[in-house]
Amino acid sequence: MALADIPRRRNRFDRRFDRIRELEEAGRLKHPTGSRLLRKFISNRLAVVGLVVFSVIILASIFAPLLTPWDPTKINLRAMLQPPSWEHWLGTDKTGRDVFARVLYGGRISILVGLGSAVVSAIIGVIVGCYAGYVGGWFDAICMRISEIIMAFPELILVLMLVSILGQSLSNIMIIFIVGGWCGIYRLARASMLSLREEEYVQALRSFGLSVPLICFKHILPNALGPIMVNITLSTAAFILAEAGLSFLGLGVPMNIATWGNILNVAQDLGVLQNNWWIWLPVGTTISLFVLSVNFIGDGLRDATDPTQQG
Amino acid sequence: MLAYVIRRVLIMIPMAVAISFLIYLGLDATPGDAVSFMLSPEQMSGANPERLAELREALGLNQPLFVRYFIWLWGLLQGNFGYTLTGGVPISDLLARRLPATLELAAVALVLSTVFGSILGIISALRRGSATDNTLTVVGMVGVSIPEFFFGLVAITVFALNLGWLPVGGRSMPQYITFWDRLPHLVMPSLVLSIMMTAGVMRYARAAMLDALNKDFIKTARSKGLPEWRVNLLHGFRVALTPVVVLIGFRLPALIGGSVIVEQVFQWPGVGSLFVLSVRNQDYPVVMAVALISVVTVLVVSVVIDVLTAIIDPRVRLGN
Numbered sequence: 001m002a003l004a005d006i007p008r009r010r011n012r013f014d015r016r017f018d019r020i021r022e023l024e025e026a027g028r029l030k031h032p033t034g035s036r037l038l039r040k041f042i043s044n045r046l047a048v049v050g051l052v053v054f055s056v057i058i059l060a061s062i063f064a065p066l067l068t069p070w071d072p073t074k075i076n077l078r079a080m081l082q083p084p085s086w087e088h089w090l091g092t093d094k095t096g097r098d099v100f101a102r103v104l105y106g107g108r109i110s111i112l113v114g115l116g117s118a119v120v121s122a123i124i125g126v127i128v129g130c131y132a133g134y135v136g137g138w139f140d141a142i143c144m145r146i147s148e149i150i151m152a153f154p155e156l157i158l159v160l161m162l163v164s165i166l167g168q169s170l171s172n173i174m175i176i177f178i179v180g181g182w183c184g185i186y187r188l189a190r191a192s193m194l195s196l197r198e199e200e201y202v203q204a205l206r207s208f209g210l211s212v213p214l215i216c217f218k219h220i221l222p223n224a225l226g227p228i229m230v231n232i233t234l235s236t237a238a239f240i241l242a243e244a245g246l247s248f249l250g251l252g253v254p255m256n257i258a259t260w261g262n263i264l265n266v267a268q269d270l271g272v273l274q275n276n277w278w279i280w281l282p283v284g285t286t287i288s289l290f291v292l293s294v295n296f297i298g299d300g301l302r303d304a305t306d307p308t309q310q311g
Numbered sequence: 312m313l314a315y316v317i318r319r320v321l322i323m324i325p326m327a328v329a330i331s332f333l334i335y336l337g338l339d340a341t342p343g344d345a346v347s348f349m350l351s352p353e354q355m356s357g358a359n360p361e362r363l364a365e366l367r368e369a370l371g372l373n374q375p376l377f378v379r380y381f382i383w384l385w386g387l388l389q390g391n392f393g394y395t396l397t398g399g400v401p402i403s404d405l406l407a408r409r410l411p412a413t414l415e416l417a418a419v420a421l422v423l424s425t426v427f428g429s430i431l432g433i434i435s436a437l438r439r440g441s442a443t444d445n446t447l448t449v450v451g452m453v454g455v456s457i458p459e460f461f462f463g464l465v466a467i468t469v470f471a472l473n474l475g476w477l478p479v480g481g482r483s484m485p486q487y488i489t490f491w492d493r494l495p496h497l498v499m500p501s502l503v504l505s506i507m508m509t510a511g512v513m514r515y516a517r518a519a520m521l522d523a524l525n526k527d528f529i530k531t532a533r534s535k536g537l538p539e540w541r542v543n544l545l546h547g548f549r550v551a552l553t554p555v556v557v558l559i560g561f562r563l564p565a566l567i568g569g570s571v572i573v574e575q576v577f578q579w580p581g582v583g584s585l586f587v588l589s590v591r592n593q594d595y596p597v598v599m600a601v602a603l604i605s606v607v608t609v610l611v612v613s614v615v616i617d618v619l620t621a622i623i624d625p626r627v628r629l630g631n
Contacts, residue, residue: 046449149330152606156568157586161602164590165337241458245572248460249587267464268576270479274472284461292456299452 040304047300053293057286061107070098072105072258084278091278094266103283106258109170110287113253114240117177122232124178125185130216132186133193140190147183155180159242163251170253173246177239185231192224226305233298237291244287260287315621319614330606331387334599335380341595392600397592402600405585413574413581417566419497420504421559427505428512433551435513436520437543447513454510459569463503463576470499480578500577504569508562515558519551526550553620560616567605 041047060067068089076096084091090099132140150158162176196202197220205215240260246252247261248268255262260283266272267280374382386393392402435447471479478496523529524547532542567583574583582601589597 145329148326149333152326152330152609153602154564154567154605154609156571157602157605160571160586160590161337161598164593164595164598165341237456244458245460248458249572249575251587251590264461264464270467270472273464273468277468280464284458284464288453288457288461291458292453295452295456 037304041300044300044303046296047304050293050296050300053289054297057107057290057293058111061104061111064101064104064108068098068101068104070101072097072101073256083276090282091276093263093276093279094272099263099279099282102258102263103260103286106260106263106283107286107290109253109257110240110243110260111290113170113174113177113243113259114236117174117181117239118232118236120174121178121181121235122185122228125182126189126221126228128182129186129189130193130221131213133190134197134212134216134220143186144190147186150180150183153180155238155242156245159246160249160251163246168251168254170257173243173253177242181235181239184235185228188227188231189221189224192227193220196220196223226301229305230298230302233294233301237294237298240287240291240294312621316618319617323610323614327607327610331384331603332380334603334606335383336376338383338595338599339376339379341593387603393596395589395597396594402597405597406582406600406604409580409582409585412579413570413583416497416500416504416574416579416581417570419501420508420570421562421566423501424505424508424512424562425559428509429516429552431509432513432516433520433543433548435517436524436551439521451510451513454506457506459503459507460572460576462506463499463573466499466503467576480576481580500573500579503576504566504573507569508565511562511565512558515554516551519554520547523547523550557616557620560613563609563612567609 080096082092093099128143132143158180159176166172205219243252244261247259248264250265252261253259263283264280390403394401431447435444438444470477477499532546571583574581575587586601
């Protein structure tokens, strides 16, 4: 007796299958079109929500001058510590600067530091990792040792140590993040190179006499792009958290530049914490929302690019 | 087994030496006269320029870089970290005073995150795909997205300033002697420090438990007719626990970084707040000493974890 003939109760899978068959017979079943990656990403509700929040916050910081008439650095001693009002949407801080304007303009710097450091360290990591992984030899050995040394440091300790040596400035913070950040992507790119370089198509390319950089970057790299993209989003989230933490300690971007962390720095004062919630609560929420949205996007990308999860 | 341990230790030592050399290079290149952190303030104050030059010669500070490095390293191995630039206190005394506070905080946070993280992860795995599982996954994401210090600020505002249940910060008052007296001070910092790690453990525990539940021996246990809770807890959980415990090693860098920030938020008198203070004051000898200690701790713990894994799982030590 065939399996299908065994009498059993019909479950929801049968009903779903019936529905699909019905559609097929009516000729209305469309073959999905477009990129599978895009389709999978869009079907992930959290990732889409993340993308929306991410875009809103980025657009709001880019178009900050259109959204607020206030200057984030202009001190107004006649309007100190005002609670939120129609004039100042999120009130003013200790020196009368408009908090809403500071959050918007601060976003520019914070996102620049986070996204910029993540992208630059990814570029360095990918170039070094692909080349070292494909060619191997002494270059690979040296890079590996350097990355091991850097990764032995707890991230914050390394960053603070370098801050104490190099001093505080916007470019120094980004350089420090890149120095600490390229290793993760380097390891990732190197590992996928090592596994892909033995594939038959690579041997074929080699026998055609293609140059090493061409094989590495044009033919192998696209196959390893998924995890690299995921890693970029996750390190963006990590760098934004790190910048906020550093600036909160007063050791990040110099205090005269508005960043999300610098705005939060004043909350170390218990008086501000208790009486002036508008200075620290909205900006802390903005950081959290932004990082959360980046993490959701990263998670969605991971699911969409993972070839072991077909669908 | 012994060969494996020796091999792991032999890999670690050159790393530690290379890192300590880099840290010494940093120390050497930063401003501040090397004499001033190698001598106690009493020795410094009574010294005229000729005497200082003699001391410099006696301490080997006129020797080439490598010799100076080895002198410094030899001092470290004997527990002599030198003196702080600000105040001239022996660094080893400072560390000895502050280390217990940090260890207390870290240990509590480690235990809390392990317990909560594995319980939540296992619940999540047992109800895979359910509303509980999805909610826990999202909550975990929220947990790793909120900066620790923001969590801390909200907690201080709510529980200390508005409700008045817990102290704002600090570790102890003079009359507080036992651990129980200090407990209220410990509650908020340790919980805040454990939040991020709990989310991480939860993720790993869920994956490990799902992995374990798919194994053949679970089917065997089920087909023997064992009750479901027995299968899940005694057979599945035991196997899933190994990677979770091993994760302690991976959590250590996050723990060290997190405690720097959390100690600052709650004014906890540990090594983390000492580190921040020294970075602010550009007190390089202290900065480098703390950095070196944290790296060596991470390296040693990773070797210990590797050895433990090898004891638990023979595939590790026999493979390659």
